Amino acid sequence: xxxxxxxxxxxxxxxxxxxxxxxxxxxxxxxxxxxxxxxxxxxxxxxxxxxxxxxxxxxxxxxxxxxxxxxxxxxxxxxxxxxxxxxxxxxxxxxxxxxxxxxxxxxxxxxxxxxxxxxxxxxxxx
Numbered sequence: 350x351x352x353x354x355x356x357x358x359x360x361x362x363x364x365x366x367x368x369x370x371x372x373x374x375x376x377x378x379x380x381x382x383x384x385x386x387x388x389x390x391x392x393x394x395x396x397x398x399x400x401x402x403x404x405x406x407x408x409x410x411x412x413x414x415x416x417x418x419x420x421x422x423x424x425x426x427x428x429x430x431x432x433x434x435x436x437x438x439x440x441x442x443x444x445x446x447x448x449x450x451x452x453x454x455x456x457x458x459x460x461x462x463x464x465x466x467x468x469x470x471x472x473x474x475x
Contacts, residue, residue, distance in 0.1 A: 353416050360421015368426050394427035398434045 371393075372386030379385050401423070405415050423430050432455060439448035 353413060356413055356417040357421040357424070360417045360423075361425030364422040364425025364427075367422075390427050391429040394423055394430035395433040397426075398423055398430035402434060 368390050371390050375386040375389060398419070401418055404410075405419075410418075419431075436448055436452050439445075439451060
């Protein structure tokens with residue numbers, strides 16, 4: 350367990366640094382405040398999740414390496430890739446209602462939670 354936490358932490362650092370670099374490099378290409386860096390990171394992370402998950406299904410890699418890549422690097426890069434994969438996995442297993450609930454509630458409740466946190470802190474700090 351301790352070994353896995355270290356591997357995940359190292360992978361998260363690599364993924365977080367990669368996310369920062371991509372976001373930083375795309376700042377000059379922003380169009381009308383569109384968050385291009387985050388968009389690229391999310392799309393690229395989802396693409397990489399599909400590639401890596403398909404590669405690990407053959408059990409050629411150790412559990413430690415899988416955690417380093419998927420939970421660590423991709424988790425530090427973007428959690429949107431995990432959300433996307435889990436949604437696709439539900440659909441592929443014919444859990445359409447749960448998939449719809451998961452996607453809509455994650456987006457809706459996520460946005461509402463962020464807004465609630467902003468409102469709460471604005472009132473606390475005022």
